[in-house]
Amino acid sequence: MKQLKKVLAVTLCSALAVGTVIVPADSDAAAKLKLSAKSITLKVGQTKALTLKKGKKNVTKKAKWSTNNKVVATVSKGKVKAKSAGFAVITAKFGKKCTCKVKVTGSSSNANTSNTGTSTTPGTSTRTVTTPTSVPFNVAPNNNPGGSTTPTTAPTPTEAPVVDDFNFATDCTVTYGEVNKHVEFQINKETTSEDELRDLGYDVNNGVAAKDTLCPTATYTFTKLPDTLTEIQQIPLDKEFGPMAATICAFATAQVDKYNMQNISSCPTNAILDYLNGASRDFAVIDQQFLASSTFPNLRGGYQKCYFDGAEPTNSYTPNEPLTFTLYVGPYYIPEKTMVTGKLRPETHMVLIKFGGDDSERYIDVYQSSKDQKWYSYEDQWKHMGASFKPIQERL
DSSP states (O other): OHHHHHHHHHHHHHHHHHHHHHSOSOGGGGOOEEESOSEEEEETTOEEEOOEEETTEEOTTTSEEEESOTTTEEEETTEEEEOSSEEEEEEEEESEEEEEEEEEEOOGGGSSOOTTOOBOOTTOOOOOOOOOOOOBBOOOOBOOTTOOBOOEEOOBOSSOOOBTTBOHHHHEEEEEEEEEEEEEEEOOTTTOOHHHHHHTTOEEETTEEEEEEEEEEEEEEESSOOOSHHHHTTSOOSSTTHHHHHHHHHHHHOOTTTOOTTTGGGOHHHHHHHHHHTTSOOOOHHHHHHIIIIIHHHHTTTTTTTTSTTOOGGGTTOOOSSEEEEEEEEEEEEOOEEOTTSOEEOOEEEEEEOOTTOSSOEEEEEEEOTTTOOEEEOTTGGGGGGSOOOOOOOOO
16 A cells, blocks of 8 residues: 555656656747737827737837837827928837838928918929938948839929029929839848848848838929029928938039139038038038039030930930939938947938949938937038049940
8 A cells, every 4th residue: 555655656746747847937928029010001190009928928118119110100108290201110128029111191381381371382293202211321322223113293382582584493303202222132141130021011131121112202393593692592491302412412513613722612512412411411611622523524525514314425415404303212321320430420321323334223311310309411421422424425
């Protein structure tokens, strides 16, 4: 009998031990993190509550929430608020990360704003301009000449001050749309992970990410061009396109034959480029010298309007009338970071143009000022726009 009790006791202990092994101590540790939505669309002023769960547990209030574009959308404890038209990416972090793409649309009165107000041209449709969904890297996209565009006409400011002979409200219209681009690049694992890119819709294979994506475009049409600082300042800088559009106008009207190394310090273009730099960098003497020794010589001889539609080497860069060009914003950015010098480099986005003067697209990096929320050219990016062009081909 004692022997039987001993056998039963050993058997019971073994069963308990096996049971302890089978039942996990913390099944929640391996639970998957999931966000209630991968993408949402809101109108300006609307809010949307996102929920983050780890397994069956709601960890929304415990997670760390952030947005990559506070101008477009903000987030607090999962509650997203649409601020202005464009795109943003909301990130929820609770150990691992989950992201949600946010598209914000608005009424026509929000489509194109400036310090002087807005209006809608009668008989035209309006849509707010969009800012691209961003990922933390900066790579050159492959060209997609067959990409389709979907243009809509944006409203123009009505009370812009009339200075000299140019008034933005009557002499310029801006049409916003989208163009399809194929983006493919080698992943920089120091700035982003493959999982983050997959969450953003990229196909990832052998360290390469790729996707077809819609990029916002802006087409500027001028009946007259601004040619002074006060006229250039009428071009709105409330969207990424503004600094490049203003730079193209500045170079198209610059007095390139009048100024050289001896008198460049008095050239009006200095003040224009200094204004377009914002606070990122003063337009120094070395910049003036570059303007006189490189940029202006490249523009002389008929190249100043090479960025406008219709201008080609075969027609001596004679643009179509009215003067028109189209810009687009790439779907990537360089995140804010501290340089080796200790200087803080702001987050920058790339604005590009395809034109007849080069086989490659030209671009400038732009940044948004935290002081006035306007977009400016980052440091000496204007130099890209004054590089050499395809030589004019004389007609036989």
